[in-house]
Amino acid sequence: MADILKPVDPEELELIQKEPYEERDLSVGRMTQFLALIFFTMIATLIIAWIVYQWVLPNQRADLPSVRPEALQRQLPPEPRVQGFPMRDWEKFAAEEQRKTTTYEILDEATGKVRIPVERAKELILQKGL
Numbered sequence: 213m214a215d216i217l218k219p220v221d222p223e224e225l226e227l228i229q230k231e232p233y234e235e236r237d238l239s240v241g242r243m244t245q246f247l248a249l250i251f252f253t254m255i256a257t258l259i260i261a262w263i264v265y266q267w268v269l270p271n272q273r274a275d276l277p278s279v280r281p282e283a284l285q286r287q288l289p290p291e292p293r294v295q296g297f298p299m300r301d302w303e304k305f306a307a308e309e310q311r312k313t314t315t316y317e318i319l320d321e322a323t324g325k326v327r328i329p330v331e332r333a334k335e336l337i338l339q340k341g342l
Contacts, residue, residue, distance in 0.1 A: 220228070295301055312327065319325040328336075 313330045315327070315329065317327040319327055
């Protein structure tokens, strides 16, 4: 730690003032070559893209529609779908469950299955036992 905080010698200070940076860190010539390479690569890419575009453009058929008919029809996205109105769906679900647990209903006459309110079922279980 003491080496870091030692004062700079006058000879060292003079050397620092003569050469404040290392000249070998950045070569202007190399940087210019690199930028020129990037520039010419971009130009070559644009020329190649233009040539491909000119080659593809005449091959398009005029009798084909530019938009498929299916794209104009409204289609639902694949499952799972995001709910449009989750609160309305929840209210419908809760109302249906409330109806199922508080009303009498015949489920299947052939087998004799019926639905009874939960409170009535509790009373019957207490009377008859499990």
